[in-house]
Amino acid sequence: MVKQKLILVGNGMSGIRCLEEILKINPDRFDISVFGSEPHLNYNRILLPTVLQRRATFAELTLNDREWYKKHHIHLHTGETVIKIDHEKQMLKTDKQRELSYDHLIIAAGSIPFFLPIPGADKEGVVAFRTIEDCQKMIEAAQKYRKAVVIGGGVLGLEAASGLQNLGMEVRVVHNTHYLMERQLDKKASKMLQRELEKQGIHFLLKRETEEILGGNRVKGMRFKDGTEVEADLVVMAVGVRPNVQLARESGVEIKRGIIVNDYMETNLPNIYAVGECVEHLGIVYGLVKPLFEQGTVLAKRICGIEGNRYKGSVLSTQLKVSGVEVFSAGQFSEDASSKSIKVEDEVAGIYKKIVLKGDQIIGAVLFGDKKESSKLLEMIQKKQDVLDVEKVKLFPSLTNEGNTVAAMAANELICNCNGVTKGAIIEAVQKEGLSTVEQVKKCTKASSSCGGCKPAVAEILSYMNSDEFTREIEQPTMCACTSLTEEEVVQQIQLLGSTTVKEVLEMLNWKNKQGCLTCRPALSYYIGMIHPEYENNHDAALGNDHWKATVEMNGTFSVVPQMYGGMTNSEELRKIADVADKYGITEMAITSEQRVRLMGVKEADLAGVCGELNMHLSSPFRNKLQNIEVCHGEAFCRCNKNSALNLAASLEKRFEYLTMPNRVKMAISPCLHNGADRMLKDIVVIGMERGWEIYMGGRGGGKIRAGELLCIAESDDEAIELIGGLLQLYRKTACYLEQTWEWFDRVGLIHIREVLFDFDLLQPLIESLEKDRLLQKEKISM
Structure with a gap:
């Protein structure tokens, strides 16, 4: 078989990640060539600030050594720039007069730093902060000179300032607005950040606009538009970057701010694709690593001829890489007329946390001083998860650092957002491969290999695994023999990938058994139905004898x-x-x-x-639904009102009969206590009292019988129906497939269930979503 020729223009993180995904899918399909303008191997540009801060060396930034390129038979051309693409002949030309043909071409040219168009910007000592060479110039300047000015109070500017300050320079940061990182932080967090950095010795000049850079051949200072001046031996321009689109524009590729691509990362020209910082998708140019990796994954499947998900955009998140400062933000972090927020602050400890909600969904978050919850919050924002699915008090469980935080994390919680590595995946790798250092975990799982923000969490996991607190019970069984994923991980992937059919899930999650089995297929069908009720609708309609029950x-x-x-x-x-x-x-x-x-x-x-x-x-007594409700009609000696129980049972059955449950749910209703005792082993039990209806849950028949516990009291039939509806929907949304109510009751806890049912703001969305699901199913079955 003749290999197709694939050329990658750009040896950066996004392009190489795309190649890595292609090699996973089909390592023998392409003859691959890579061109990089820089003379280096593929390296982690995001971690350049850690080199300035003396927390890493240049050698540690390398992501793929030459052996990796040789192993995969990749022709690497470093220090060589592609200057022309002839899309009609499918040829390219480089600045070294090399000409090559291609079948597929990926442009991953990245971005270029923006220099303010002011007098003196071309003087010696004025640098950007983008490449290894820029970083080396800053280190050399710190050995000879004393005063540095960083223009730009964004993420990159502050990371550069911190690095220069650690190198012994006197650093001032010039910013043209009232507060720092205004695109990533609210005013409160920004001011707290400024105070912390001032304690570290960095000075700030806010609301200043640079008019001119002073000096002869080399910079000596700066003048601002208000007439004031400041001395400077080194000026770092950190005012942003622009997509590197010159090659694409000259080659006929459609350009706006960046290279225009569709949901499969295809440009307007055949067989030419683009990923990374040079790309514009739906009007947005992304400069963060996770979106770029997501783009590469989509493109890899497209080039390999595999039907996969479209790229639908990404939730932006930011973490500041400054020693001693914990800052995180994600999504829409500012409130407006349509949103509200939850805030927690400890001025003594220097901790500030805020989540922003629109309706019941978390749409943004800001954390300062403690970002342990960053992965959890980012995941909730990405999934558009309702806050009712998590207790509000657990969003910010503590303002102290007491206790082992990783011990309390679920196995499926993300540690490395950039590469999608969970706590469970790290623990499994450590146990199977005998890993003992963060560097070994990074090479094995890619956790901490991108932005590096999760390196402390990885180290904490290793420490935790070596403590007496750790037990091997943390490992969770997989859903079935068809996959290595746990049930929770499968649900998470269905939500992230937007899968709407069992076939899609089996293909996209690389199921070992491509047809699935009797264990996983019904489970997948249930989870997809809960995430996408319209899917469950279609699924039920396709049933044959089951439709007749x-x-x-x-x-x-x-x-x-x-x-x-x-x-x-x-x-x-x-x-x-x-x-x-x-x-x-x-x-x-x-x-x-x-x-x-x-x-x-x-x-x-x-x-x-x-x-x-x-x-x-x-x-049907066999489908996972609310079964026919058993009603106690009372003994002859009891004169209680039997009709009340009969009518409540009829109302409940009519209201919930179309809804699929994680498992069969059995319910019993007794008009009074005289006849309630033998019903207490049901999943849900309702008993009439003078004060209304007592609702019990957690009962269990079979081998280890137990009676249900009193959950709540409803004063009327309507209130009982509403509370039971909320209870059933909470069970539907949070239980695993085939998890019985008593198992779910023990896992979630009586207190949590009560808190949800007794909070109007949490209960009402459950009722509304239950009604929506019910109407969807009723409409389809009635057709």
């Missing part, structure tokens, strides 16, 4: 159970059942434990006729 018996015949809401019927219904039984020769009928009539021995040829002529809703 007929049950196959051992002898090949069928049985059907006409629905009698609350166990109540009338002479007309009974007469109809008897007539149908006579007509179709149904001789076996029984009263079920759930107080329904079961018609047995129905022939397959008669099934459609029986169901059609009954013209009654049919119930």
Whole structure:
């Protein structure tokens, strides 16, 4: 097989990550060539500030050594720039007069630093902060000179300032607005950041605009538009970058701010693609590593001919790489008329935390002084998760550093957002590969290999695993033998990837058994149905005998159970059942434990006729739904109002009969305590009292029986229906597939369930989403 020629223009992080993904999918499909203008191997540009801050060396920035390129038969051309692309002939030319043909071409040219168009910007001693060479110039200047000025109070400017200050220079930061990092922080966090950096010795000149850089051949100072001046031996321009689009523009590729691409990272020209900082997608140019990696993953599948997800944009997040300062922000961090916020502050400890909500969804967050919750919050923002799914008090569990934070984290919580590495993945790698250092974890899992912000968390995990607190019980079983992912990880991926069919999940998550099995297929179907109710709608509509709710018996015949809401019927219904039984020769009928009539021995040829002529809703005791509610009609000596229980049962069954549950849910209702004791083993039990209805949950039959616990009290039928509806929806949203109610009850806890049901702002969204799901299912089944 003749290999196709694939050329990558740009030896940076985004382009090489795309190649890594291509090599995972099909390592033998392409003959690959890479051109990089810089004379270096692929290195981590994001960690340049750590070199200035003496926390890393240039050698440690290298991501892929020459052996990696040789291993994958990649032709690497460093220090060589592509200057022309002929898209009609599918040829390119370099500044070394090299000409090559291609079948596929990826442009990953990155960005170029922006220099203020002011007099003196070309003087010696005025540098950007973008490349290894820029970093080397700053280190050399620090050995000869004393005073440095950084223009720009954004992330890069502050990281440069911190590095120069650590190198012994007297540093001033010039910024043209009222406060620092205004694109990433609110005013409160910004002022706290400024105070902390001032303690470290950095000075700030805010609301200043540079008019001219002073000096002869070399910079000597700066003059501002207000007439003031400041001395400077080194000036660092950190005022932003621009997409590097010159090559693309001259080659006929469509350009606006960046190279215009569609959801598959394709340009307007055939077989030419683009990823990274040079790209503009839906009007946005991304400069952060995670979006660029996501783009590379999408493109890799596209080039390899695999149907995959479209790139739909990314949630922006920021972490400041300054020693001794913890700063994180993500999403929309400023409030407006349509949003609200939750804030926590400890001025003594220097900690400030804020989340911004729109309706029930977290849309943004700012953390200063303690960013332990950053991964969790970013994940919630990305998933557009309702805050009701997490207790508000647990969003910011503590303002202190007491206790081991990683011990409390779930195995599926992300440690490395850039590369999508979870706590569980790190623990598994450490155990299987015998890893003992952060560097080994980085090479094995890629955690901390990009922005480096998670390096302390990785170190904390290693420390935790060596402590007495750690047990191997942290490892969670996989969903089934078809995948190495746990159930929680599968659900997370379905949400992140937006998968809407079981087939998509099996393909996109690289299922070992491409058809799935009896364990995973129904579980996947359930989870997709919960995340995308319209999918569950279509799925139910496709059911055959299940649509009729007929049950196959051992002898090949069928049985059907006409629905009698609350166990109540009338002479007309009974007469109809008897007539149908006579007509179709149904001789076996029984009263079920759930107080329904079961018609047995129905022939397959008669099934459609029986169901059609009954013209009654049919119930199935086998699907994972709310089962027929068992109602206690009371003993002869008890004079309580039996009708109240019958009517409540009928109302509950009619309201929730179409909803799929994680497992079968059995419910019992008793009009009074006289007849409630033998019902307490059900999933949900409702008992009538003088003050209303007592609602119990957590009961269990079978091997280890136990009675349910009192959950709450409802004063009326309507309140009981609302509370039970909220309880069922909370169970539907947070339980694992086939997790029984008592298991879920033990895992989530009585206190948490009560807090949700008793908080109007948490309960109402549950009721609304339950009603929406119910109507979707009812509409489809009625068609």
